[in-house]
Amino acid sequence: MPPGTVLLTPMSVQIQSQQKRPWQQNDVTRKRLPCTDYKVQGGTLERVALELRGTRTTIVNGGAVASQCDPYSLYVQLSRRRTVEGIMLVSKVRERDLVGNRVPEEMTATQARLEVLSERTVEEALRWLDGDAEL
Secondary structure (H helix, E strand, C coil), rough: CCCCCCCCCCEEECCCCCCHHHHHHHHHHHHCCCCCCCCCCCCCCEEEEEECCCCCCEEEEEEEEEEECCCCHHHHHHCCCCCCCEECCCCCCCHHCCCCCCCCHHHHHHHHHHHHHHHHHHHHHHHHHHHHCCC
């Protein structure tokens, strides 16, 4: 590892319930540093350790396998740095997380529909303002 790199080792922390009623006593265990892609969205980080995996797991041959990385999450994670320097990958990149990982077609169609509605709204507002100015 390069000098100045901070190794993030797995760690679990158990949080004991403070409730007195038995049905409210749920202990919680946290694993890893809870810093999601959405938490850092919009920011630029000097150094970042990324886990390009999905949030769900399935059991394959007796072992847990992470699902494909969500395309939005993939974009947010990779765009926290302006260059590849300063990016460390926590695990080996899988082809299925990058190749062919596209935004679902229904989301693309919805985005296009919202853009058309936005344009119409602006045009209508401008016509309304122009009509109001003539009074």
